[in-house]
Every structure is written in C-alpha cells, then in structure tokens.
Amino acid sequence: MHTLTDGTEIEFRQIRPDDKENLETALGRLSPESRHKRFLAPKPHFNASELRYLTELDGFDHVAILATLADDPNAIVGVARFVRLRDLPDTAEVAIVVGDRFQGQGLGRELGRRIADEARERDVRRFTATLLGDNVAAHRLFHAISDRLEGRMEGGTRVLTAEIAAA
Ligand SMILES: CC(C)(COP(=O)(O)OP(=O)(O)OC[C@H]1O[C@@H](n2cnc3c(N)ncnc32)[C@H](O)[C@@H]1OP(=O)(O)O)[C@@H](O)C(=O)NCCC(=O)NCCS
Numbered sequence: 001m002h003t004l005t006d007g008t009e010i011e012f013r014q015i016r017p018d019d020k021e022n023l024e025t026a027l028g029r030l031s032p033e034s035r036h037k038r039f040l041a042p043k044p045h046f047n048a049s050e051l052r053y054l055t056e057l058d059g060f061d062h063v064a065i066l067a068t069l070a071d072d073p074n075a076i077v078g079v080a081r082f083v084r085l086r087d088l089p090d091t092a093e094v095a096i097v098v099g100d101r102f103q104g105q106g107l108g109r110e111l112g113r114r115i116a117d118e119a120r121e122r123d124v125r126r127f128t129a130t131l132l133g134d135n136v137a138a139h140r141l142f143h144a145i146s147d148r149l150e151g152r153m154e155g156g157t158r159v160l161t162a163e164i165a166a167a
Helices: 017-029 032-039 048-055 107-121 136-144
Strands: 009-014 062-069 072-085 088-098 126-132 146-154 157-164
Touching (some): 032 088
16 A cells, blocks of 8 residues: 555556456546657547557566555556567566646656566566656656666657666
C-alpha cells in the first residue's frame, strides 16, 4: 500500500489479460495533454490488437505495473511499462503515465522506482524513453531513477537514455 499526499491509498500489481476494459476506461479519463505526452499522438481509444499487446505480456521482455485505487483494483490510476529492445537485450523502452487527478504527488516516481526494480531483476540495465522536449516532470522522474541520464533531440522530441540506478 502507498499513500499519496492527498491521502488516496494506492496498490500496485502486474497488468493482466482481463485488464483490457480497465485500461480503456483509464485512457478515457486521461486529459488530451497527458495522452499526447504518453503516446506522442492523439489517442482517443485502443483498438483490439493494441489492447492485446498492452495486456497479454510475457512478463520478461514486456512488463507492466499498474497503480490502482486500493479500494477498487479495477480503477487504474497509473501504468509503468517496459519493452525490451530486440537487438539490445540489456535495454528497454520505458513509458509511465499517471492519471491527471493523481499527478504531482509522487506516484510517477514510485512507479518509476518499481519498474526499475522489475527491469533490474530481468537484466535490463538501461531505459530509453521518447519525450516531448518540454516534458519537465518526465525528465525529472527518469533522472531520479538513473545513475546517468543522456538526452538527444530528434525533431521535436527528446530521446532519453537512462542507466538504471543500483537498487
Ligand atoms: C510524467 C508523469 C508520469 C510524472 O508523474 P507524477 O506522479 O506527476 O510525478 P511525481 O509527482 O512523481 O514527480 C516526479 C518529478 O516531476 C516533478 N513534477 C511533477 N509534476 C510536475 C510539473 N507539472 N511540472 C514540473 N515538474 C513536475 C516533480 O517535482 C518530481 O521531480 P523531483 O523529484 O525532482 O521533485 C506524469 O506527469 C504523467 O503521466 N504525464 C503524462 C504522460 C507522460 O508524460 N509520460 C512520460 C512519457 S512516457
């Protein structure tokens, strides 16, 4: 159990195949700005194949942790996910999103810490993430979980490479 600064109680668990509807509902609650920051594109809904990809994971190359309300395990308020790169198995693409109402209360950082733990246990040493150039909160979050952070601009986006900090 984890308590946010406003008192909301949060539980964490791995995503499951039966979370498809919960994930679609959570996407529907996200502001257009947060969706754009997470997906770098407008994302009004997930199609069936995206929902399969996002919820039916092997738990080794693709891992996702959910933050849910403690009193409703179907109410997703945050997701942290990594997908290992095929040609660089010690590196994974990472993405984190927190519901707008719950942002700025340390939940992103907690999800970041937990996904880094999951990654380390599976021999992932490095995260990459593609961010909008002005995404200060995400930049700070990745800084907090890494020993060394590098960034390069590609068009309007910033590609971060983070050496995952020791436990
Ligand atoms: C990025 C995101 C996951 C951060 O989650 P969060 O719960 O709001 O973040 P936290 O409260 O844990 O704060 C993390 C850091 O960001 C900072 N931060 C939070 N909100 C901020 C804001 N609006 N502006 C600037 N900095 C901010 C915090 O101060 C903290 O930095 P610090 O540890 O150096 O003090 C969340 O804002 C989000 O979901 N954004 C939309 C999706 C996205 O951008 N994902 C990242 C790309 S995959």
